[in-house]
Amino acid sequence: MTNSSPAVGxxxxxxxxxxxxxxxxxxxxxxxxxxxxxxxxxxxxxxxVIYHTENGLLGMGPSPQxxxxxxxxxxxxxRQVTALDGAxxxxxxxxxxxxxxxxxxxxxLGALQVSESGxxxxxxxxxxxxxxxxxxxxxxxxxxxxxxxxxxxxTRSGEPKLVKSCSYPLTGPAVVGRIYTDLAxxxxxxxxxxxxxxxxxVDLAYVQERTGADLKPIAIHPHGGD
Amino acid sequence: xxxxxxxxxxxxxADVFDGATVLIGGFGEAGSPVELIHALIDQGAKDxxxxxxxxxxGEVGLAALIKAGRVAKMVCSYPRTANSTVFPELYRxxxxxxxLVPQGTLAERIRAGGxxxxxxxxxxxxxxxxxxxxxxxxxxxxxxxxxxGLTGDFALIKAxxxxxxxxxxxxxxxxxxxxxxxxxxxxxxxxAGALVTPGGxxxxxxxxxxxxxxxxxxxxxxxxxxxxxxxxxxxx
Numbered sequence: 001m002t003n004s005s006p007a008v009g010x011x012x013x014x015x016x017x018x019x020x021x022x023x024x025x026x027x028x029x030x031x032x033x034x035x036x037x038x039x040x041x042x043x044x045x046x047x048x049v050i051y052h053t054e055n056g057l058l059g060m061g062p063s064p065q066x067x068x069x070x071x072x073x074x075x076x077x078x079r080q081v082t083a084l085d086g087a088x089x090x091x092x093x094x095x096x097x098x099x100x101x102x103x104x105x106x107x108x109l110g111a112l113q114v115s116e117s118g119x120x121x122x123x124x125x126x127x128x129x130x131x132x133x134x135x136x137x138x139x140x141x142x143x144x145x146x147x148x149x150x151x152x153x154x155t156r157s158g159e160p161k162l163v164k165s166c167s168y169p170l171t172g173p174a175v176v177g178r179i180y181t182d183l184a185x186x187x188x189x190x191x192x193x194x195x196x197x198x199x200x201x202v203d204l205a206y207v208q209e210r211t212g213a214d215l216k217p218i219a220i221h222p223h224g225g226d
Numbered sequence: 227x228x229x230x231x232x233x234x235x236x237x238x239x240a241d242v243f244d245g246a247t248v249l250i251g252g253f254g255e256a257g258s259p260v261e262l263i264h265a266l267i268d269q270g271a272k273d274x275x276x277x278x279x280x281x282x283x284g285e286v287g288l289a290a291l292i293k294a295g296r297v298a299k300m301v302c303s304y305p306r307t308a309n310s311t312v313f314p315e316l317y318r319x320x321x322x323x324x325x326l327v328p329q330g331t332l333a334e335r336i337r338a339g340g341x342x343x344x345x346x347x348x349x350x351x352x353x354x355x356x357x358x359x360x361x362x363x364x365x366x367x368x369x370x371x372x373x374x375g376l377t378g379d380f381a382l383i384k385a386x387x388x389x390x391x392x393x394x395x396x397x398x399x400x401x402x403x404x405x406x407x408x409x410x411x412x413x414x415x416x417x418a419g420a421l422v423t424p425g426g427x428x429x430x431x432x433x434x435x436x437x438x439x440x441x442x443x444x445x446x447x448x449x450x451x452x453x454x455x456x457x458x459x460x461x462x
Contacts, residue, residue: 054329055253056399071255071450072400078254078307089398091405091433092253093337096330100348131314132326135304138356139330142349173353 008206009182009199015150017042018197019108019180022148023049030054030099030140032109032122033077035150039108050086052104054095054136059087076136099136100143107144109137111151111179113166116213118176118188120149121168134171141172153181153210160212162186162193183207191216230392230442231421235265238415238441242271242380249336249407250278250288251383254307255451257400259384259417260287262443264461266382267294277301277336277378279329279403281313284455289313290462297322301376303329309455328356331373333406339375340409340438348373381411384448385434388418389425392439393432401433408438417445 010018016038023029023039025047031039040062043049051060053075060075061082069080083089098104113121120141123134141147151161162179178196179186184207185197194216198207208215232238239262242248248266252258267290276297282289289312291297305313305324316322327335328350338346347370351357361372383404385394394416396404408414421444454461 053399055256056402070398071452072257073398074254074256078256083398089396089401091401092329092333092403093406096333100330100334100350129318131306131317132324133304133306134326134328134356136329138328138354139350142352143330170354 008201009153011182013038015180015182018185019148019150020044022178023047023106025049027105028052028058028103030104030107030144032107032137032140034110036108036110037075037077039150052095052098053081054099054140056090056092056095057081057083057087058090059084061087096136096139099139102143102145104144106146106148107140108148108150109140111149111161112168113161113163114149114151114176114179114188115163115166116188116192117165118174119166120147120171120176121166122171124169126169137171141175146177147175148178148180149176150180153183153207158210160210163212183210186215189216194219229390230436230439231390232441232443235261235417235443235445236268238262238443239265239269239382241413242266242269244271245273246271246379247275247277247377249378249381249403249411250276251381251402251404251407252288253279253399253402255283255287256398257384257396257402257404258282258287258451259382260449260451260454261445262382262384262415262417263287263291267291267296267462272296273298275299275301277332277376277407279303279332280307281305281310283307283309283451285312285460286449286454287451287461290460292316292322299323299325301325301327301332303327303332326356332376333403335373335376336403336410337406339377340406343375345372345374347371376410378407378411379413381407381414383407383414383416385416385418387420387422387427388416388439388442389422389427389436390442391424392416392434392436392442393427394418394434394436394439395427395431396433405434408434413440414438415441415443417443417448419446419448420444
């Protein structure tokens with residue numbers, strides 16, 4: 001995975017760091033695979049957050065030191081992790097009771113597309129030869145109180161990922177609250193996309209040009225969100 | 227005297243029949259009962275419906291069972307993983323059926339099946355392509371879909387420690403689907419890394435009570451899928 005600095009906007013780590021700032025002390029948090037996994041490294045000092053991984057662990061810690069891992073202690077991305085003091089293991093039905101039952105406070109996921117009404121598409125491009133794979137994403141968006149997305153603002157070929165309505169199959173309708181991209185922080189409101197923050201070096205026009213739906217300019221008190 | 231132990235994996239899986247539904251524990255390689263799956267390949271049962279979160283990796287364990295042509299249908303949530311090539315090839319050529327189930331719905335369907343609950347409503351998949359064909363109902367101000375309980379003829383699972391009564395504890399995140407699968411199968415077959423005499427497991431810490439278990443085989447140093455894949459092993 002490369003992480004060279006882009007010409008403009010935030011790196012993957014900077015996006016993760018920005019998302020971490022908004023995680024309230026004491027939260028139970030589930031992080032999706034990809035950039036969301038980086039969030040755990042940036043939770044501010046003095047904030048205690050408990051990470052849930054849907055394959056049966058609360059109190060997930062960072063990757064183990066080389067040679068000290070256990071192939072049976074992994075995260076949802078099937079990478080080796082550690083269990084912190086105070087951790088608990090449980091089976092899958094309990095794990096998804098935590099999710100579906102509304103016990104997990106917050107979830108940070110990746111996205112293929114997010115619509116201005118908060119629809120999320122992140123499991124399939126719908127391509128005819130694709131192997132459909134959904135994992136726990138639909139359960140997470142149906143059950144977790146606050147769903148946040150970290151994503152590049154556009155695809156590699158420059159297509160907007162923030163759109164009026166998703167062309168890819170949905171993971172869930174009207175579920176996303178806040179989006180962190182390399183260019184901006186954006187809230188999904190009943191009025192559509194609301195710009196909350198711009199990355200250094202970009203302005204509203206630059207971000208709007210790369211967004212597939214109207215962006216409301218930054219409000220006077222830019223601390224919205226959920 | 228109740229003694230659920232078997233001398234080896236071959237005798238434990240001997241009764242698996244053609245067309246059976248087999249619930250196989252594990253999430254990726256964590257909790258995958260590699261030795262029991264290899265014994266099932268040797269045993270030869272075919273036209274199986276296999277329920278697992280994934281479809282295995284490399285050409286060992288579940289992927290080897292699929293490669294051997296024994297699996298007619300997979301029920302899973304995430305059939306793609308790193309080093310997973312066997313299933314995608316067969317799926318693209320129309321040689322294996324797939325029932326894609328959201329992970330939490332899969333876990334709950336198995337739990338319900340094991341608990342004698344024929345069906346339940348869940349919000350998961352509402353408003354997505356996976357709601358198609360499912361009965362829908364509103365409770366309060368929210369829509370839910372009806373999902374059916376899932377049972378199996380057999381479950382193959384991996385435990386850390388067992389006793390002859392079938393009481394089990396697991397290792398870390400290797401627990402995953404195994405406790406609910408043990409409940410949902412008519413016959414649950416366990417490979418355990420250690421066997422202790424009754425009393426050797428703290429009753430407060432038993433995860434799967436022996437009532438859900440039929441057969442236990444001691445497999446002291448189970449293989450890890452990733453290690454076998456790295457070594458380029460192809461079973462058989």
